[in-house]
Amino acid sequence: MEYKKRNTPMPTMLNPIVAENRDVLIQRAAEKGIKIVITDDFRSAEEQDRLYAKGRTEEGSIVTHVEGGESYHNYGLAVDFALQQNDGNVVWDLKRDGNKNGESDWMEVVAIAKSLGFEWGGDWAGFKDYPHLEMDFGLSIRELQYGERPPASK
Numbered sequence: 001m002e003y004k005k006r007n008t009p010m011p012t013m014l015n016p017i018v019a020e021n022r023d024v025l026i027q028r029a030a031e032k033g034i035k036i037v038i039t040d041d042f043r044s045a046e047e048q049d050r051l052y053a054k055g056r057t058e059e060g061s062i063v064t065h066v067e068g069g070e071s072y073h074n075y076g077l078a079v080d081f082a083l084q085q086n087d088g089n090v091v092w093d094l095k096r097d098g099n100k101n102g103e104s105d106w107m108e109v110v111a112i113a114k115s116l117g118f119e120w121g122g123d124w125a126g127f128k129d130y131p132h133l134e135m136d137f138g139l140s141i142r143e144l145q146y147g148e149r150p151p152a153s154k
């Protein structure tokens with residue numbers, strides 16, 4: 001299949017359907033006694049390039065494997081989450097069982113997210129991105145780069 005590059009502007013915010021599902025995710029997790037925070041959602045291609053430079057041309061350790069325009073965050077289709085403890089501290093702890101039901105809070109959040117239609121970065125072969133949740137609407141990064149866009153609203 002061949003794609004013609006369209007003059008489609010890059011999104012500037014989180015897709016409204018993704019935003020709605022993010023809100024439902026936060027609420028359903030809270031109902032289970034799990035407080036989550038969204039640490040990242042929309043990220044411009046320029047911001048992505050700055051992140052990509054980390055650990056490569058800039059100091060620090062590598063935080064991403066994709067450059068600007070190659071991440072679903074750049075199209076407003078991804079969010080990253082973390083758990084918030086009662087003391088307010090944000091943790092990336094996949095084993096934590098804060099609601100004491102014998103299950104990992106992290107995996108409970110992932111299960112809710114999947115039921116809402118999110119794909120989880122922890123399921124990826126190769127590099128695993130555990131905080132990452134995305135909705136691709138059936139569009140590949142290549143299609144998005146070529147100007148295809150998901151519906152903006154329901």
Ligand SMILES: [Zn+2]
Nearest residue numbers: 078079080132
């Ligand atoms: Zn992410």
